[in-house]
Amino acid sequence: MFFLIWTGLWRIPARTMLTLVSLSVAFLMFGLLQGVNSAFDAIDRGARADRLLIDPRFNNPLPRSDADQIARVSGVTAVTWAVTLPAYFQERRNSLMLIMTEPQSFLSVYDEYRVSAAQRDALLHTRGGVLVAPELVKRMGWKLGERIPLTLPFPRIDGAPWSFEIVGFVENTGNPSAIPLAIGNFDYFNEGLPMPQLKDKVERIVVRVSDPRHSVETGRAIDRLFANSDAPSQTQAESAFAQSTTARISDLRRLTWAIVGAVFFSILCLIANVVRQTVRERTSEFGTLKSIGFSAGSIVWLVSGETLLMCLLGAAVGLVATLLLFPVVAQYLPMVSGTPAIPRLSYTVLFAGLLTAVLLTALSAALPAWNAMRLEVVDALRVRA
Amino acid sequence: MSALGQIRSVTLIGLKSLPERLGTSMVIVIGVAAVVLVLVSAMAVANGFAAAADKTGTPTRAIVVNGENEARGNITRDQVVAILNAPGIRKDAANQPIASAEVISFVGLTDPRTGLNSYVTVRGVGSEVFALRPEIKITQGRAFRRGARELLVGRGVLARLGTLAVGSHVPMQGGDWVVSGIFASNGDTRESEVIGDADLLLGALRRTVFNSVTVALADRQEFASFRAAIESDPRLGFKAFREDEYFARLSRPISSLLKAVARLIGGLMAFGAIFAALNTMYTVVRTRAAEISTLRAIGFGAGAVATSVVVEALLLALAGSVMGALLAWCVFDGATVSAMTGVSPSQLTFPLQVGAPLLLLGIGIAALIAVVGGSLAAARATRIPVAVALRMV
Numbered sequence: 079m080f081f082l083i084w085t086g087l088w089r090i091p092a093r094t095m096l097t098l099v100s101l102s103v104a105f106l107m108f109g110l111l112q113g114v115n116s117a118f119d120a121i122d123r124g125a126r127a128d129r130l131l132i133d134p135r136f137n138n139p140l141p142r143s144d145a146d147q148i149a150r151v152s153g154v155t156a157v158t159w160a161v162t163l164p165a166y167f168q169e170r171r172n173s174l175m176l177i178m179t180e181p182q183s184f185l186s187v188y189d190e191y192r193v194s195a196a197q198r199d200a201l202l203h204t205r206g207g208v209l210v211a212p213e214l215v216k217r218m219g220w221k222l223g224e225r226i227p228l229t230l231p232f233p234r235i236d237g238a239p240w241s242f243e244i245v246g247f248v249e250n251t252g253n254p255s256a257i258p259l260a261i262g263n264f265d266y267f268n269e270g271l272p273m274p275q276l277k278d279k280v281e282r283i284v285v286r287v288s289d290p291r292h293s294v295e296t297g298r299a300i301d302r303l304f305a306n307s308d309a310p311s312q313t314q315a316e317s318a319f320a321q322s323t324t325a326r327i328s329d330l331r332r333l334t335w336a337i338v339g340a341v342f343f344s345i346l347c348l349i350a351n352v353v354r355q356t357v358r359e360r361t362s363e364f365g366t367l368k369s370i371g372f373s374a375g376s377i378v379w380l381v382s383g384e385t386l387l388m389c390l391l392g393a394a395v396g397l398v399a400t401l402l403l404f405p406v407v408a409q410y411l412p413m414v415s416g417t418p419a420i421p422r423l424s425y426t427v428l429f430a431g432l433l434t435a436v437l438l439t440a441l442s443a444a445l446p447a448w449n450a451m452r453l454e455v456v457d458a459l460r461v462r463a
Numbered sequence: 464m465s466a467l468g469q470i471r472s473v474t475l476i477g478l479k480s481l482p483e484r485l486g487t488s489m490v491i492v493i494g495v496a497a498v499v500l501v502l503v504s505a506m507a508v509a510n511g512f513a514a515a516a517d518k519t520g521t522p523t524r525a526i527v528v529n530g531e532n533e534a535r536g537n538i539t540r541d542q543v544v545a546i547l548n549a550p551g552i553r554k555d556a557a558n559q560p561i562a563s564a565e566v567i568s569f570v571g572l573t574d575p576r577t578g579l580n581s582y583v584t585v586r587g588v589g590s591e592v593f594a595l596r597p598e599i600k601i602t603q604g605r606a607f608r609r610g611a612r613e614l615l616v617g618r619g620v621l622a623r624l625g626t627l628a629v630g631s632h633v634p635m636q637g638g639d640w641v642v643s644g645i646f647a648s649n650g651d652t653r654e655s656e657v658i659g660d661a662d663l664l665l666g667a668l669r670r671t672v673f674n675s676v677t678v679a680l681a682d683r684q685e686f687a688s689f690r691a692a693i694e695s696d697p698r699l700g701f702k703a704f705r706e707d708e709y710f711a712r713l714s715r716p717i718s719s720l721l722k723a724v725a726r727l728i729g730g731l732m733a734f735g736a737i738f739a740a741l742n743t744m745y746t747v748v749r750t751r752a753a754e755i756s757t758l759r760a761i762g763f764g765a766g767a768v769a770t771s772v773v774v775e776a777l778l779l780a781l782a783g784s785v786m787g788a789l790l791a792w793c794v795f796d797g798a799t800v801s802a803m804t805g806v807s808p809s810q811l812t813f814p815l816q817v818g819a820p821l822l823l824l825g826i827g828i829a830a831l832i833a834v835v836g837g838s839l840a841a842a843r844a845t846r847i848p849v850a851v852a853l854r855m856v
Contacts, residue, residue, distance in 0.1 A: 096742035103735030107728065136636040137568045138668055231530055232700075273537050275672065308669040310636055312571055314580065322580045329800045333508065337501050337728065344497035348739050351490045355746055410720050 079376070083383040089356070097352050098392050104345040105396025106403070109423075109431055111334045111341075113404050117411060117421030118324060118331055125320035127290035129187065130297055130313050132283040138309040139279035142264075147303050153287045153296045158183035159280040161267065165228045165240075165260075167218055174214055174258040176228065178267040181209075187286050190251050191261075197246025201263065207245035208262040213420075217258075220244055228260075234270040258420065283311075290315065342434070350442035353385050357446040364450050365458025374451040381450050385443040386436065393435035397428050469767035473758060474774045480751070481775070487746055491776065492783040494739045495832060499787030499825035502729030506824070507795050507815040509721035512802075515813040516714035518651040520706035522683050524595070527676045527693055529700045532713065533567055536674025542699065543676055549692040551685030552678045555594060562678040563589035563596075566661050568668055570635055575626050581810065583620055583627075585635070587661030595679050596648070604629040604644030607659050612667075613643040619654035619812035621645055622799050633657075637667040652710070655811045677706065733828050740836030744776050748844040755844055756852030769841035776837030777830060784829030788822045 087094055132148065134140055142159060149157045160179040166172050177184070181201045185191055193201075193209055201207045210220065220226060227241045234240055248261055264280070271277055287296050297313035304311045324331075357364075364377055404423040411421060481488055520526075527546050529537055538546075543564045552560040566587035574581040590609060593599060607613035612635075616627045632639040640659060648654050665671065680686055690703040704712070748755065755768055796817035801810045 093742060093745060096738045096745070099738040100735045100742065103731055103738070107731055107735075111728075135571065136668055138636070138670065231535060273535070275537065276535075318580070322574075325574065325581070327802060330802055333504065333800075337505070340497040340501050341732065344494045344736075344739075347490050347493045348742070351486055351746075352742070354486060355750075410723075 079379065079383075082380060083387060086360075086380060086384045087387055089360075093352065094388065097348065097388060098395070100348055101345065101389065101392025102395035102399065104341050105393045105431055105435070106399045107341050107396075108338060108434065109397050109400025109427055110404060110407055111338050112427045112430060113400065113421070113423045114407070114411065115331060115334055115338075116424040116427055117408070118327060120421060120424070125317045127293065127315050127317045128287050129316040130285050130287060130293055130300070131316055131319050132285065132300060132311045132313045134281070135301075135310040135312040139276060139281060140283060140304075140309050140311060142278045142280050144304060144309075144311070145280075145283050148283060148285060148300055151296060151299050151303070153289060153292055154285045154300075155288050156183060156187050156286040157283065158187040158285075159264070159283045160184065161264065161279075161281045163230050163267075165230050167226060167228055172218060174211075174228075174260055176208075176230070177259060177261045178264045179261060180264055181261060184261065187284050191248050192251050193246055193248045200245040201261070204243055204245050205263055205266040206241065206243055208242040208260045209246045209248040210244055210260045211258055212247055212249060214258050214260065215244075215247065222246070232272055235272040236270070240270065279309075284316075342438075346438060346441055349385065349389065349438055350445075352388075353381065353442050353446045356384075357381060357450050361450075361453065361458050364453055365455050368453065368458065369455045377453075378447045378451050381447040382439060382443040386439040389435040389439045390432070393431050397431045400427070400431075466764065466767065469763055470770045470774070473763055473767050473771040476754070476758070477751070477771050477775050478778075480754070484747060484750065487743055487750075488779050490743045491740050491779040491833070491836075492786065494736045494743075495780045495783030495829045496787035496790070498729070498732045498736045498832065499784045499829055500791050501732050502725070502828060503788060503791035503817060503821050503825045504795050504815075505725035505728050506722075506821055507791070507817045508800060509718070509725045510818075510821065511800065511813045511815040512714075512721055512811075513718045514816055515650060515652050515654075515811070516710060516718055518649050519653065519714075520651075520708075520710040522686075522705050522707050523680050524706040525678050525680055525686055525689055525703050526706050526709050527678070527701055527703050528674070528709075529702070531702075533565075533675045536567070536672065538564070538673040538676060538701075539671065540673075542701075543673060546676050546693060546701070547678070549678075549689050551680055551682075551689035551692075553681040555591070559591070560678060561591050561594050562676060563592045564661060564673040564676045565589070566665050566668070566670065566672075567674045568635075568664060570633060570657070572624055572626070572633070574624060581624060583624070583810075584656045585614070585664065586656050586658045587664030588658050589661055592658070595677060596653075598649040598651070599653075600647050601644045602647050604642070607643050609660055610663060611643075611660070612638065612640040612663060614640050614657050614659045615644050615646045616642050617654035617656050617658075618645060618647045619799070620657060623655075623801050623810065623812045627657075635667060636669075650814070652714075652811055652813075655813075729828070733832060736832050737835050740776060740780065740832050741839050742836075744772060744837050744840030745843065747775070748772060748840050752844075752847065752852045756847070756849045759845075759849050760853065765845035769838070769845050772841035772844055773834060773837035776833040776840070780829040780833035781826065784826045787829075788825045791825070792817045792822065 132140070132144075145157045145159050148154060158179060160177050163176045163178065165174055165176040167174065181198060185193060185198060197209060201209055214220065222244055225241055225243050227239050230240050242260070242262055248259075250257060268278060287293050293315045297315070300313045301311050367377065368374070401423060408421050408423075527538070547560045547562055552562060555561050568585045568587070569582045570585050571580050571582055593606070601615070602618065607615050614633060621627055627633070627642055629642050629644060631642050633642065646654075646658075661673070665673075678689070680689065686705055693701050693703040759765065759768060795815045798815050799812050800815060801812045
């Protein structure tokens, strides 16, 4: 049977090759665009309802001491704070996110960041230390214990360049995206800060709450504390924040979906036509097969098997090309996604691609296969093809 | 019969049998329509952004920031005075420098469509702002008054958040501000911002430093001397840019990214479509093999037959491209898109542009697909010896 399908597929090699190229290109587009879409979806996924983000309501950075008051709000179980800075190593394209925080509390609030106890203690005892993501180590060729210069948006107060000692590695297990991040001590940053009005100020305070169902009330209680201060706060659950981030790029997502739709529709027309044409040209062949005892069912299998094989081959080539090309595309996504994460290709995209190939087969082969099945031997043999 | 006459008659014969091959022909039409639709819409996004970005800033103004951009601005009142004393600044009738020391804040507003938080940039501007930026035109209501908690809302913000109509209240630090009017700014990125009185905003935010200072240059050649004066004291860390260069520098990465994406997507689709067109025309040639070889047997030249195949492909592709272009134009022209762009910390809203050059590009690509796909198939049609082809009947 498979032999019959295989030889049937290559009956007109030029046509099959051309169809395969079109299919592969379509699946490459499908893979890349769906990869982008699933990366946008992933923004929501790492976000949690039991974590509240406390941001400046009007762009005035929050005093670090706010964290002590927030810790006393009922329902709050852990508090940390951070200043997140864009930084780069030697060249602008070697960019990373530098999170300056109090590491002990940060790692307890963000427990999806994994770091060994020994390396965490090393960071606590090394003022100028950093934990870095494995991606960065690989890309920059850093070693444990190495002292690295980083370029921040501003120099140190003494005019010296910022430098950090790598004391360990930190891995984010909660999110499939690779964020090139480094975690360092806020105190080290704070003492070198050249701008007096930013001293002891943080960009964001993050808390864990015991019960996410009460997070709205807890958020209100926190915001009430600072409503009349110099820097009012705005508290929202991390999950709500992620939703508004994805809403901000919803226009782009709609566009990528529309393109996927257009690609799918045009490729469906192409395949349907190829199958129809093939079946029509082979009418007498199917008649012969039937007359030597092939059942109607096996004719259906022959037609749809051939179509499926072609779609799967095209999908395989296109999706392998996606695997190779997606990392190149992904690098540019942070510029439009509003988050610094560089997404990896989600394997569900590959699965969805194969499923699409099956769907294409079903839609394009159903009618021709039905016709081939219903063929009367006498009629079929009368046709000269 | 002349060569042209031959081509004409063969093509007509082919076109007359077109309805019998409607399904096959539709593959080219729909395939090309999809390519043109996708290419035009992706380019419309890229061009819309580039147009908004290009319109922002002029070489006759200069902006002073400390650091790379306005985000972490830190310019004290005394420093503003010093900047305004620099040479090269245009003066008004009262001999005051035409300039605006600006302060940036955000306000979180609820998007009525999604119910989610959406940030808008609120820019505090100096009293000379309308002299400094004559492109700002008030389309509804009136300008904010000095010393009043009033805001002028950009047209792009209004398109995104309809709740910011004239007279509505905006919750800011220390109390509500009222929207006094809506402004247009020549379609530039400023239309995605809200502006108000800088001094009042500084007070409300309890801040003492500005984020940036923008000045009008007396003459565009004066920039060099202005910059030399501003950057003479490196301890202050000030940088002066021509306004257009400043915004171009911020928007260039996004702009080139969007263009690259549009070209990649359009190019890939066109590449796939060439093979689809080729495939279709092969099928056409195959089903018409008997007819074509008969024509050749009775004396029509191979060239005429080949040309007729290409012309048929071309006509189908043009039909498809017109369909795709019309669809793109109906759906996308003038539609606004909101996106994160890195130019401003909040969302930027810009109109898509589907202009004649873009539509022509789509039609050109379609013609390319047809000519490449059609001529390869045509070459094949004429390569089959007449005797062999006739036997295939």
